[in-house]
Structure formats: structure tokens, C-alpha cells
Amino acid sequence: MNNVSRRQALAALAGGAAIMATTAACGFKSANATASSADGDVSYWTQVDPTNTVQQAAISAFNKTSKGQVTLSTIASAGYLGKVQTAMGSSAMPGLFFNWGGGSLSPYIKAGKLVELDPSLKSHFLASPLQAGIVDGKFVGVPCRGTQPVFLYYNKALFAQAGVKPPTTYSDLTSLVTVFKKRGITPFTIAGSGTSSWTELMWVEYLVDRVGGPGVFSSIAGGDWSTWKDASVLQAAQMIAELISSGAFGSNFGSVNYGAGGTSTLLADGRAAMQLMGSWDYATLAQISPSFVKNDLGYVPFPSVEGGKGDAGNVSGNPTNYISMTTAAAGTTAADFLKTVYRDDYVLGLVKDGEVPVTTNTKSLLSQSTDPAYSSFLYDLVAGAPAFTQSWDQALGSTLATPMLTEIQKLFNGQDSPQQFVSNVLAIQG
Amino acid sequence: MVSLTSARTVRAAAPSRPPLKTGRPGAGWAIPGLVFFGVFALLPMAGVVYLSLTSWDGITAPQFIGWHNWSRFLGDHQIVQSTIVTAILLLGNIAVQAPISILLGVWAAGKQRNRAVLTAIFFLPLLLSTAATSVMWRQLLDPNFGLPSKMSWLFFGDQNMLGTQAGSIVCLIAVTSWQFVPFHSLLYQGAARNVPETLYQAAALDGAGRARQFFSITLPLLRNTIVTSTTFMVVGGLTAFDVVLLLTNGGPGTDTSTLPFTMYQTAFVTYDYGYAAAVATFLLLLATGASLLLVRLTGYTKMTSTQEGL
Numbered sequence: 183m184n185n186v187s188r189r190q191a192l193a194a195l196a197g198g199a200a201i202m203a204t205t206a207a208c209g210f211k212s213a214n215a216t217a218s219s220a221d222g223d224v225s226y227w228t229q230v231d232p233t234n235t236v237q238q239a240a241i242s243a244f245n246k247t248s249k250g251q252v253t254l255s256t257i258a259s260a261g262y263l264g265k266v267q268t269a270m271g272s273s274a275m276p277g278l279f280f281n282w283g284g285g286s287l288s289p290y291i292k293a294g295k296l297v298e299l300d301p302s303l304k305s306h307f308l309a310s311p312l313q314a315g316i317v318d319g320k321f322v323g324v325p326c327r328g329t330q331p332v333f334l335y336y337n338k339a340l341f342a343q344a345g346v347k348p349p350t351t352y353s354d355l356t357s358l359v360t361v362f363k364k365r366g367i368t369p370f371t372i373a374g375s376g377t378s379s380w381t382e383l384m385w386v387e388y389l390v391d392r393v394g395g396p397g398v399f400s401s402i403a404g405g406d407w408s409t410w411k412d413a414s415v416l417q418a419a420q421m422i423a424e425l426i427s428s429g430a431f432g433s434n435f436g437s438v439n440y441g442a443g444g445t446s447t448l449l450a451d452g453r454a455a456m457q458l459m460g461s462w463d464y465a466t467l468a469q470i471s472p473s474f475v476k477n478d479l480g481y482v483p484f485p486s487v488e489g490g491k492g493d494a495g496n497v498s499g500n501p502t503n504y505i506s507m508t509t510a511a512a513g514t515t516a517a518d519f520l521k522t523v524y525r526d527d528y529v530l531g532l533v534k535d536g537e538v539p540v541t542t543n544t545k546s547l548l549s550q551s552t553d554p555a556y557s558s559f560l561y562d563l564v565a566g567a568p569a570f571t572q573s574w575d576q577a578l579g580s581t582l583a584t585p586m587l588t589e590i591q592k593l594f595n596g597q598d599s600p601q602q603f604v605s606n607v608l609a610i611q612g
Numbered sequence: 613m614v615s616l617t618s619a620r621t622v623r624a625a626a627p628s629r630p631p632l633k634t635g636r637p638g639a640g641w642a643i644p645g646l647v648f649f650g651v652f653a654l655l656p657m658a659g660v661v662y663l664s665l666t667s668w669d670g671i672t673a674p675q676f677i678g679w680h681n682w683s684r685f686l687g688d689h690q691i692v693q694s695t696i697v698t699a700i701l702l703l704g705n706i707a708v709q710a711p712i713s714i715l716l717g718v719w720a721a722g723k724q725r726n727r728a729v730l731t732a733i734f735f736l737p738l739l740l741s742t743a744a745t746s747v748m749w750r751q752l753l754d755p756n757f758g759l760p761s762k763m764s765w766l767f768f769g770d771q772n773m774l775g776t777q778a779g780s781i782v783c784l785i786a787v788t789s790w791q792f793v794p795f796h797s798l799l800y801q802g803a804a805r806n807v808p809e810t811l812y813q814a815a816a817l818d819g820a821g822r823a824r825q826f827f828s829i830t831l832p833l834l835r836n837t838i839v840t841s842t843t844f845m846v847v848g849g850l851t852a853f854d855v856v857l858l859l860t861n862g863g864p865g866t867d868t869s870t871l872p873f874t875m876y877q878t879a880f881v882t883y884d885y886g887y888a889a890a891v892a893t894f895l896l897l898l899a900t901g902a903s904l905l906l907v908r909l910t911g912y913t914k915m916t917s918t919q920e921g922l
Contacts, residue, residue: 264880264881267670267671267883268670270670270671271670271671271672289669289671289883290671292672293669293671293672295671374775374864375750375774375775375860375861375863376774376859376860376861376862376863376864377861379863433770433772434755434770434771434772434775435772435775436772436774436775436776436864437753437754437755437760437771437772437773437774437775437779438754438755438756439750439751439754443751443754443757444754444756444757447756447757448756453756580881580882580883581882581883581884584877584881584882585882588862588863588865588866589865591863591864591865592864592865592866595775595776595864595865597864597865597867598865
């Protein structure tokens with residue numbers, strides 16, 4: 183090698199070393215991602231949704247009197263969970279973040295990223311929605327949003343035409359399937375396309391609860407995966423297989439999407455009689471057809487199952503959403519801010535947005551909602567529920583929930599028999 | 613920097629007028645490219661191979677676990693299914709796209725004005741983002757509000773296109789072809805325009821018809837382009853992921869879960885980066901192997917022109 187090319191090689195080496203040094207520096211920075219002082223600034227991550235303005239108002243009010251400032255970052259919902267997961271291992275970790283509680287927080291707790299919260303906060307909230315904020319025995323999530331139970335939406339006009347009433351028992355439900363099928367209307371609209379298997383999960387959640395009681399899933403979520411062998415799981419899967427073969431969901435739900443231009447439009451258009459869905463569908467329906475929501479929208483709790491162990495008052499869904507604090511937060515600022523999420527002005531802001539928060543002062547503010555009848559239905563449903571089972575995918579965390587959702591989709595598509603469903607789900611954690 | 617090419621020759625010739633040099637450039641020129649390749653290709657690849665030997669959730673530090681991911685990989689029936697689905701999609705795409713794009717490309721090579729206009733319109737799908745078109749197609753394939761509800765004669769049965777394995781695979785191939793046939797046609801159009809007009813004139817004198825001219829002149833002269841285009845399809849097919857994610861999400865069940873999709877889901881949905889790295893390493897080997905094999909089989913390395921002797 184001659185002089186010049188040696189010089190080139192040295193330059194290249196130096197360049198490489200510079201890159202290595204930069205990378206190493208980044209590595210060190212991420213290792214020290216903790217707050218500098220307790221009353222410093224705090225970053226707060228949330229997902230983009232209609233209540234962002236209420237959150238921002240609460241933050242602005244807080245910042246006026248606080249030394250440490252809270253800044254809100256809104257992140258598109260599709261990539262929200264992935265972004266939080268990635269940030270958790272890095273220097274970009276937020277101080278406070280919006281989440282769904284339950285098993286989704288478990289890895290962060292194990293990695294020592296979350297801060298245990300002041301137990302005195304609990305007294306401001308309803309008891310059952312608090313549960314999903316307590317993970318692995320640690321209180322790490324404060325409720326910050328409305329409750330989102332799942333129940334049956336129905337089209338009153340179609341029920342009037344057929345001269346029938348919404349179901350209160352499972353045998354009502356199956357006879358309604360026959361009634362609406364005869365009239366050429368899909369009894370229950372459901373979204374079975376690739377990304378929508380969570381809508382199918384709702385049926386499994388309720389049937390297992392009604393047949394076997396809430397203890398079955400709480401045992402699974404508590405770490406005993408073998409509880410899937412419980413007879414109620416197989417029975418629920420068989421009920422679903424029967425519903426599908428009886429045409430309760432129509433024949434092409436495997437290509438149907440959730441929401442506007444999908445299941446919600448089918449319900450509002452009168453092409454489907456009922457939909458099992460979370461409380462957020464009200465806003466979707468109101469966007470599709472305000473007149474439908476005003477005149478023809480009905481809602482009832484999921485019916486009881488004859489001979490089942492589960493109380494007909496039990497509810498399933500998202501108890502609410504939570505804020506959690508990480509080790510990157512300036513402790514005093516963040517703890518002070520968490521005391522604002524049950525104040526009257528914040529709760530009222532949510533109520534006016536159509537939400538039903540789970541604070542103890544919510545009931546008195548519900549009359550100021552845009553649809554007090556609907557808000558009271560939600561509140562009574564949740565406040566009176568003997569057990570509120572968190573959506574299984576949120577309670578388990580995505581490592582276990584993703585393969586479970588795949589098996590549920592296979593059950594609905596007829597790719598898994600009820601027996602295969604049980605054995606395949608059992609094999610997820612073998 | 614004069615001497616970057618080859619200092620020795622320059623120095624030897626220094627006393628008199630420098631001679632006109634036609635030798636190869638010196639190794640120095642390769643350094644920027646090699647550094648770039650090393651930092652942005654080899655280093656990450658080595659990283660992936662290392663990660664495949666660890667257990668990592670992205671939050672805490674990776675734990676070295678040896679061959680555990682690989683022994684799990686070898687016994688994983690999901691990987692077998694994914695490999696088969698990937699192969700079906702790959703072959704299906706080639707079988708559909710290659711004939712259409714050759715015919716279209718040769719047709720578009722004509723100088724007629726209407727062809728230029730139609731070609732321009734036809735190339736539009738290529739300019740759109742795959743993400744946007746996948747979302748659009750998912751809506752278009754909706755059985756209640758999309759094309760199937762308006763054109764039931766075309767979508768047989770109960771229009772459950774994305775709810776069955778065969779339907780999903782047909783949809784994936786159709787949407788991918790719809791988007792990428794224009795690209796491959798563009799390659800063939802360029803190549804077909806390079807075929808000397810004199811060959812067709814000579815063939816016409818000998819009484820060869822259109823079909824005969826196509827099979828005996830155009831197709832053989834497009835050989836190198838066919839290799840290039842097929843290589844693109846193979847490598848693209850092995851890494852195709854966005855259409856799957858947005859159109860079927862690997863469903864129904866895991867029926868269209870291709871290797872790249874399985875890798876994505878393992879890494880970014882279930883946060884098992886170690887195992888995902890093992891899948892990625894397998895994909896890397898598969899893609900490298902496939903393109904090497906393709907180049908070997910077709911004799912592409914000989915670099916012979918299709919126009920020798922003209």
C-alpha cells in the first residue's frame with residue numbers, strides 16, 4: 183500500500199472511531215435517564231383523541247401555579263403503544279404517560295421503570311375501575327378518563343318493526359337471531375377482518391363471565407394459564423360456534439371492519455339489528471348519523487346465561503384509562519399534577535365531552551352531559567357492577583394477547599373447533 | 613488528490629509528460645463506499661445476528677441465551693407456515709406480474725401517441741404510497757360497502773374476500789400486482805425500445821408474423837431485463853410486508869402471515885426482539901441465497917450482451 187491510500191485508510195478509521203464514540207455517548211445518556219430535580223419539568227404522553235383539549239386545559243391551569251411545568255405530547259393512536267415501549271428503554275422516556283393499565287404495565291414494573299403512587303389518591307375514585315391500575319400488587323395507575331364498558335347496542339326501529347324486545351337472557355338472544363334472520367337482517371354485526379379480532383374477543387369475555395363467573399379470567403390474568411382448561415371456556419367457545427353456524431353474525435363478517443364504513447354503519451343503516459361494542463361506539467354512531475342516535479339507538483347490558491355462575495350485572499371492557507409515573511419524572515411536579523385528575527373542572531370537561539369518569543364526584547356532574555340518559559346508563563352499569571373484568575388483551579399485555587387474539591379469530595372463522603381453540607390457547611404458554 | 617488512482621504509476625512517469633492512463637482506479641476510491649456499507653449494512657447485520665442469541669424485551673438490557681432462539685425456531689410450525697405462504701405469494705406474484713408486464717412493456721414501447729397517454733395513466737399506482745393504497749383496498753374489498761356489494765358477479769360466494777385463506781392470497785397478489793406491474797412494465801418498455809428496428813424489418817421480409825417476431829426476437833433480447841425484473845420481484849417478495857400488515861394483518865388467523873410480517877409481529881407487537889432477530893437472520897440468508905441462485909441460474913454474471921454480433 184502506498185502513502186496516500188494509507189492516509190485514506192487512517193481517515194476512514196478515524197471516521198469510524200468518531201461514529202463509535204457518538205454511539206457510545208448515546209448509550210451512556212440512556213443509562214442515566216432520571217430527573218435532575220424533584221420540582222423540574224415533566225413530559226406527559228397521551229394518544230390523540232377528542233379529550234386532548236380537556237387535558238391541555240387542565241395542564242395549562244396547573245402550569246400557572248407550579249414551578250415545574252408539564253408539557254403534553256399527543257401521539258397518533260395507531261403507533262402509541264409501540265412508541266411508549268420503545269421510549270421506555272431509552273433517554274426519551276416520558277415522565278407521565280397515558281395507558282390501559284393491567285398486564286400492559288407489568289414489563290415496565292419488572293424493569294423498575296414505574297413509580298408507586300400515593301395510596302391516598304385512591305379515595306377519590308370508584309373501587310372497581312381502580313383495580314386495573316394496581317398491577318403486580320403495586321398502585322401505579324391513576325384513572326384519568328371515562329369508563330368504557332362493553333354492552334349491546336340495538337336499533338330500536340328494527341326491533342319495533344319485528345315486534346320484539348332486546349334480550350335479557352341468552353335464550354332471548356338466540357330466538358332474536360331467528361327473528362332477524364327471517365327478516366333478512368344480520369342479527370349481530372361483528373368485525374372479523376385482520377385487525378379487528380378484538381371485537382370478537384368481547385363475545386368470548388362476556389360468555390366466559392356469564393357461564394363461569396369472573397373468577398375464571400382473573401385466575402388466568404393472575405398467572406395461572408392452566409385455567410383455560412376450565413369447562414366454562416370450552417362451553418363459551420361452543421356457544422360461539424353455534425351462534426356462527428346459526429348465522430347470528432352473517433356469513434361474511436371475516437371481511438368486515440369496525441367503525442364507520444363498517445359495523446357501526448351497518449347498525450345505523452338498519453342492515454344489522456345489534457352490535458356488542460364498547461361505550462366509544464356512541465361517538466362513532468353520532469358521527470355517522472346524529473338522527474339515528476337521537477331516535478333509534480337503544481342500549482342494554484349483555485344478557486344473563488341460564489344456569490351460569492356469573493352475575494348478570496358483571497361488566498367487561500376498559501374500566502378506564504390511567505396515567506402512570508416513570509422514574510424519569512420530576513417527582514414533586516408529577517405527584518402534584520396527579521392531584522388534578524379528579525378535580526371538578528377536569529371531570530366536568532370530560533363529562534361535557536360525553537365521557538363518564540370514574541371519580542366519586544362524577545355522579546353529581548352527569549346532568550351536564552350532552553346525553554344525560556346515556557351517561558347515567560354507563561355510570562349505573564359500572565357503579566353497580568359486582569365485577570368489572572378488564573378487556574383480556576389489555577389485562578394480559580400484548581405478548582400473550584396477540585396469539586390469543588389470533589386463536590379467537592380462528593375460532594370465529596371456523597379454522598379452530600372449540601376443542602382446538604382451548605388446546606391452542608393453552609399451548610401459548612406451554 | 614491526483615495520485616488517488618495509483619500513485620506508483622504517476623510517480624514513475626513523473627519526469628516526462630504524464631502518459632494517458634487507462635488502468636484501474638486505486639483501492640482508495642472504494643473506501644467511502646466500504647465505510648458506508650460497513651456502518652449501515654454489515655454492522656446492523658452483525659447486530660441482528662448477535663440479538664438472535666439473546667432474549668430482549670427492549671426495556672431492559674439484552675440477556676445472552678445462546679442457541680435457545682434457534683432451537684425454538686427450528687421447531688416452530690408457524691415459521692414453516694410463514695415460509696410456505698411467503699413462497700406462494702412470491703411465485704404467485706411472479707406468475708401474474710411477469711407476463712402482464714412483459715406484454716404491457718412491449719406494447720408501451722410503441723411510439724403511438726395514444727399509447728403514451730394510456731401508459732402515463734397506467735403508471736399512476738406506482739406513484740402512490742403502498743400504505744395508502746392498502747388502506748384504500750381494504751375499504752374497497754368490504755363486502756357491504758365496497759366493490760363486492762356493487763359487483764357481485766365478479767366476487768363469487770358471499771363476498772368474504774379477506775375472511776378465507778385463498779381469498780386473502782388472491783387479494784394480496786392482486787393488490788401487489790396492481791401496484792408493481794407498472795414498475796416492471798417500465799423496465800420492459802425501456803428494454804424493448806432498445807431492440808434494433810432492423811431485426812423486425814429483416815424478420816418481416818422473411819415473412820414472420822407479429823407473434824413469431826415477439827417470441828423469436830423481442831423475448832430473447834429481453835433476457836437480461838427478465839433476470840433483473842425477476843430478481844426485483846424475488847427480493848421484493850421476500851421483504852413485502854406493508855401490504856400484508858394493512859390489508860390482512862396476517863389473517864384470517866395466521867393464514868397470510870409472511871416471514872417479514874411474523875418478524876414484525878414478534879418484534880413490535882409481542883416485544884420479543886431476540887426471536888424476531890432470529891427470523892430476520894433467516895430472511896437475510898434466504899434473500900441472499902435466492903438472489904445468488906437467480907444470478908447463477910441465469911448466467912447473469914457472464915455479463916454478455918443480448919445484442920452481440922449486431
